[in-house]
Amino acid sequence: MLRIGLTGGMGAGKSTVARILAEHGAVIVDSDLIAREVVAPGTEGLAALVEAFGADILAADGSLDRPVLAAKAFADDEARAKLNSITHPLVGKRTAELIGAAPADGIIVQDIPLLVENGLAPFMNLVLIVDVPAETRIRRLVEFRGVPENDARARIAAQATDEQRRAVADVLLDNSGPEGAVEPVVHELWERRLVPFERNLRTGTAAEAGAELVTTDPGWAAQAQRLIARLRVACGGAASSIEHIGPTAVPELPARDLLDIRVSIADAAALDGLCDALTASGFPPLAGGANDAEPGERLHGSADPGRPAIVRVQVAEQGGS
Known part of the structure; x- marks a missing residue:
């Protein structure tokens, strides 16, 4: 199976690209959804968090009160390491289960917000970066998600830079245009690159290069x-x-x-x-x-x-x- 890493900065429209790929038949493995799933009420993950950080991290309905947990878990390096030691193995295990359940000829798209920050690009067959200028992403977060501008800027500043994302990007998807503009681009990518790539990978076939000489490519x-x-x-x-x-x-x-x-x-x-x-x-x-x-x-x-x-x-x- 073909493993695609998908990421982009906050407000870039990564979920839009994931939806289009899913409509074409990709198996989407969403890291954010998995991170929530493994600490849902009744899970071993939530029980472990309560044991580590106290019962006051639970909301009245028994679900995880994320702001309360964040205040405790990000207070110092030791607390953050404790949080990661509980959640990361569970996320990894669930991710492996979902990938293992995919068909042998599947195209797996791993939607990972911190793919660049966590150094995961080399473990993917291909990396897709949804690219939108930071100022446009800030405007979208403010206008469409109701995020205060100072908060939006702080969150974006805490993530990888555009240059760091572009350095690992095999495919850079420009999503700064009007709504729907990226859809035909993703469709062409699916038909002309992802489907043949999966077939070549499954059959052990190498892609052929053109015979003609081309001018120097700075990339x-x-x-x-x-x-x-x-x-x-x-x-x-x-x-x-x-x-x-x-x-x-x-x-x-x-x-x-x-x-x-x-x-x-x-x-x-x-x-x-x-x-x-x-x-x-x-x-x-x-x-x-x-x-x-x-x-x-x-x-x-x-x-x-x-x-x-x-x-x-x-x-x-x-x-x-």
Whole structure:
């Protein structure tokens, strides 16, 4: 299954994009909803919070009084760590259950407000960022949600910056236009990238790049870094280094729109297991001998039709002069 990370700043319209994707057939896993579900009345999560923070965190109807809990849990680092130690494992367990229940050919969209802040981007096959300028988001929060302007500005300032989100964005969805303007963009994304990506991932098929040379793309370096971050997760401790190489690593030269990544590993015995891990992570093997493989080199591609790549897995030379 394909795992998509979806995030954006407060007021960006992330829920709108999630709704459109759900209408196309995506399985939505909403972190905010899960966080509320695991501490609903009658759950082990709420019982654990009461034991840790006291019965006064309960409202009259037995539900969690969130402002009271926040006042206690965010009073100091120790209290916040206690809260996280209770809720995070429960959220993780429920998230895993929902993902595990999805069909094998499913496209999972994980709606995670703090995806960037928690460093989760490399664990997704693709990251979608709903992008709206901060001033527009503040206006929306004030006008449509009734949030006081000072509060809106403080909340936005406490989140990741627009630049930090854009750095992890494989797809930047501009939702600053009129209502409904983003819908055809999401539809095209679904048909032309997400559905083929899922199919390629499931069948172990690498996406092909065009043969023609293109002018230098200033985004190549950032795109390569996002792939490298995913490859580090897939390789675990097996990789001694992962580098962006080849023509796209030379900014002033035209090249095929094909990222070239070299993964060096120290142990030749790890090659077979690494091949399976890369395939499961969206980097399926290429046919033997394709693309001028060097002796002892394993070639993988990218299943993402929006970002073709060659991943060259090589055993690093030991010793030296």
